Amino acid sequence: MSGELAVRFRGVEKAFRGEPVLRGVDLEIPVGCTFTILGGSGSGKSVCLKHMIGLLQADAGQIEIHGRDVTRLGERGWVEERKRFGMVFQGAALFDSLSVLENVAYPIREHRGDSEEAVRARVARCLEAVGLPGIEALFPAELSGGMRKRVGVARAIALEPEVILYDEPTTGLDPANSRRIGRLIRQLQGDLGLTSIVVTHDMELCHAVSDWIVLLREGRIVARGEAAVLRDSDHPELRAFLEGSDDLPPPALAGRQAPGREEADV
Numbered sequence: 001m002s003g004e005l006a007v008r009f010r011g012v013e014k015a016f017r018g019e020p021v022l023r024g025v026d027l028e029i030p031v032g033c034t035f036t037i038l039g040g041s042g043s044g045k046s047v048c049l050k051h052m053i054g055l056l057q058a059d060a061g062q063i064e065i066h067g068r069d070v071t072r073l074g075e076r077g078w079v080e081e082r083k084r085f086g087m088v089f090q091g092a093a094l095f096d097s098l099s100v101l102e103n104v105a106y107p108i109r110e111h112r113g114d115s116e117e118a119v120r121a122r123v124a125r126c127l128e129a130v131g132l133p134g135i136e137a138l139f140p141a142e143l144s145g146g147m148r149k150r151v152g153v154a155r156a157i158a159l160e161p162e163v164i165l166y167d168e169p170t171t172g173l174d175p176a177n178s179r180r181i182g183r184l185i186r187q188l189q190g191d192l193g194l195t196s197i198v199v200t201h202d203m204e205l206c207h208a209v210s211d212w213i214v215l216l217r218e219g220r221i222v223a224r225g226e227a228a229v230l231r232d233s234d235h236p237e238l239r240a241f242l243e244g245s246d247d248l249p250p251p252a253l254a255g256r257q258a259p260g261r262e263e264a265d266v
């Protein structure tokens with residue numbers, strides 16, 4: 001991977017209560033691509049995303065956002081840096097007591113001094129972009145799961161981010177709605193020139209949207225490559241993951257991940 005990078009991790013380590021979750025993660029996410037992080041439940045995918053927006057701080061290693069070292073950035077610095085990111089949280093995370101209008105308007109009101117008219121116009125544009133025009137007055141409880149996710153995407157793009165993070169954007173959706181989300185991810189990337197970082201277990205989504213794929217396992221990236229290449233790769237851990245096999249070989253046996261060794265490029 002070469003060219004300008006939106007996000008770069010070098011040897012990022014993170015432990016919780018002495019239990020290591022990230023054991024030296026290296027990531028190079030090029031600007032303008034869709035980059036998918038695969039990995040089993042609890043492998044640290046959401047933890048990786050939270051480091052990208054300063055919700056967690058690395059114990060060791062280095063994180064760069066668009067070339068800027070943010071590893072030790074303070075909260076005030078992150079408030080600015082986060083404006084460049086949109087985040088679609090695992091489970092949509094809408095405010096149930098607020099209308100769709102107020103949900104999507106939330107980051108706009110928080111960060112910009114726009115007039116009420118400008119806020120409403122911006123919300124309308126975001127809802128149009130996700131294929132849900134005119135639903136401002138509805139409340140989250142009145143929406144289907146797929147609509148909630150799309151409102152979550154509308155909120156994430158409200159501040160015109162350069163990078164959008166999607167944490168399990170299709171969980172709980174039927175196949176048609178999952179495909180709609182996949183098309184939306186591609187369309188936003190194309191229309192707005194966004195960098196999209198997707199965390200998912202959904203292999204159909206992964207194949208539909210990804211330019212690059214990495215597999216996170218036992219705290220490290222154990223496979224990485226272009227989506228089209230990885231799809232046909234015979235990398236054992238990746239194959240086991242893609243085929244949904246329960247008996248992933250331990251990294252040492254797979255011969256890929258002796259301590260201190262570079263992960264395999266595939």
Ligand SMILES: Nc1ncnc2c1ncn2[C@@H]1O[C@H](COP(=O)(O)OP(=O)(O)OP(=O)(O)O)[C@@H](O)[C@H]1O
Nearest residue numbers: 016017021039040041042043044045046047048090
């Ligand atoms: N704030 C936290 N405090 C303590 N432990 C945490 C915290 N955040 C994550 N963890 C732990 O880190 C590990 C990785 O969590 P993470 O949420 O990144 O998993 P994930 O790969 O996103 O899984 P899933 O696919 O189920 O969402 C888990 O063991 C989790 O319990």
Ligand SMILES: [Mg+2]
Nearest residue numbers: 045046090167
């Ligand atoms: Mg997660």
